[in-house]
Amino acid sequence: MKKETLLMIIGAAIVLALVWLGFKKAGVEESLPPPxxxxxxxxxxxxxxxxxxxxxxxxxxxxxxxxxxxxxxxxxxxxxxxxxxxxxxxxxxxxxxxxxxxxxxxxxxxxxxxxxxxxxxxxAGRVFFVDRNATEPPASVLEPGRAPGGWCVAKTLEGTGLLMGALALRLGTERALAAMKGWYDEGAMLTKSDEEAIAAVTLGHADWALVGSDAAGRAMQKGAEGRIVWPDQKDGGIGTLxxxxxxxxxxxxxxxxxxxxxxxxxxxxxxxxxxxxxxxxxxxxxxxxxxxxxxxxxxxxxxxxxxxxxxxxxxxxxxx
Missing domain, CATH: 3.40.190.10 (Periplasmic binding protein-like II)
Incomplete structure (x- = not known):
């Protein structure tokens, strides 16, 4: 390569670099997408x-x-x-x-x-969201008791479905299914979601609901009146899922x-x-x-x- 050609290439590169630096200083450099x-x-x-x-x-x-x-x-x-x-x-x-x-x-x-x-x-725990006026809140998911005004549970796989599986592993499938079928005899009503179950309590249509503690917390933050009861906390209890x-x-x-x-x-x-x-x-x-x-x-x-x-x-x- 001739000396004159090499000098021209170097000179062009310097000019382009100076132009780029000028654009960057002026704040008009094309920005790259953020990571x-x-x-x-x-x-x-x-x-x-x-x-x-x-x-x-x-x-x-x-x-x-x-x-x-x-x-x-x-x-x-x-x-x-x-x-x-x-x-x-x-x-x-x-x-x-x-x-x-x-x-x-x-x-x-x-x-x-x-x-x-x-x-x-x-x-999040599977807990009872209880009406503030309920006099006998449930203590266990195995025997939630008969609510005078009925109670609600959401038919969601991620909540009640997992509770069914956990109870089956803890107690045996036959006993677990019998306990959950017994909920119907104690006035349980099914809802599509935890939010619907909580709404039934706050509107006076149910005395309590078996829901996620996170859903209950969000509802209470928005003004829902009630309290959370963590089930099966007594000595010898099966514990909360x-x-x-x-x-x-x-x-x-x-x-x-x-x-x-x-x-x-x-x-x-x-x-x-x-x-x-x-x-x-x-x-x-x-x-x-x-x-x-x-x-x-x-x-x-x-x-x-x-x-x-x-x-x-x-x-x-x-x-x-």
């Missing part, structure tokens, strides 16, 4: 949004959200799910990677997958580093405290020593497996 991750979640948006915002502020990573069942041609990077039931379905499809964030080691084994495909983040929300890394996601960062944030002290407060109202699982609740040891993860192996049991009970 992001695609989160598939069925968690309430009112819970996801503040957590994602706090994570984005700390990390600079944008969290884009879609539902787990949504298909737009793009694989999610991470799943954040309301119960292990959906996680088991996804694991069987082979879409979950085996990964365990360091924070997951703080979570009790009852709330995580032994094959490291998902980890519990927080949990805790249903964990779970996080799972997607297999083959485009942004694994960003996904792992959000995974870690959910299990960090900051993330756990966000989940414990409004509007999530969850029990943090990676902060040991929080609360003093007797827990049903059969667990929601094992209950989810029982439901998958006994699909007709809940359908028959719920009348599907």
């Amino acid at each position: 992001h991750l695609l989160l598939a979640t069925d968690m309430p948006p009112t819970c996801v949004e503040p957590v994602a915002k706090a994570f984005g502020k700390r990390s600079g990573i944008e969290v884009r959200v879609q539902s787990p069942g949504e298909s737009n041609g793009t694989k999610p990077d991470l799943y954040w799910l309301e119960s292990p039931l959906t996680a088991l379905h996804l694991a069987e499809k082979g879409v979950l990677a085996r990964y365990e964030a360091p924070g997951c080691r703080k979570v009790p084994p009852l709330f995580k997958d032994l094959e490291k495909r998902w980890c519990g983040v927080s949990a 805790l249903v964990p929300t779970v996080v799972a890394l997607a297999e083959g996601g485009a942004h694994p580093a960003a996904a792992k960062a959000f995974y870690a944030f959910l299990l960090s002290q900051e993330g756990q405290k966000l989940l414990a407060g409004a509007p999530c109202f969850q029990l943090p699982l990676a902060l040991p020593g929080e609360g003093n609740i007797s827990i049903m040891q059969s667990g929601a993860a094992a209950a989810a497996r029982w439901l998958l192996n006994n699909p007709a049991a809940f359908r028959d009970w719920a009348g599907y």
Whole structure:
């Protein structure tokens, strides 16, 4: 290459560099898209949004959200799910990677997958939301008693379905199904959701409802009058079922580093405290020593497996 040609190339490069620097200084440099991750979640948006915002502020990573069942041609990077039931379905499809964030080691084994495909983040108990004027609130899911004004329970797989599975594992299938069928004799009415069951109590149509503690917390924040009773807390009782929300890394996601960062944030002290407060109202699982609740040891993860192996049991009970 001739000396003159080389000098011309060097000179052009210097000019282009100076122009670029001038544009950058003037603030007109074309901005690159911010780092992001695609989160598939069925968690309430009112819970996801503040957590994602706090994570984005700390990390600079944008969290884009879609539902787990949504298909737009793009694989999610991470799943954040309301119960292990959906996680088991996804694991069987082979879409979950085996990964365990360091924070997951703080979570009790009852709330995580032994094959490291998902980890519990927080949990909600299956509790009674009781009318403030009820004189004899129920103490056990096995014998809730006859409510003068009737009582409600939601026919949801992720709530009552998992409770059925947990009771079957704890007491035996025959006794568990007999106890739940006995609810009808004690005035139980089925609703489509926890929110409908809580509304029945607040409107005076029922004396209490068997619901998630998170749904009850959100309702009380909005002004619903009532109180929460944690069932089966007496000595020798079976304990309250805790249903964990779970996080799972997607297999083959485009942004694994960003996904792992959000995974870690959910299990960090900051993330756990966000989940414990409004509007999530969850029990943090990676902060040991929080609360003093007797827990049903059969667990929601094992209950989810029982439901998958006994699909007709809940359908028959719920009348599907």
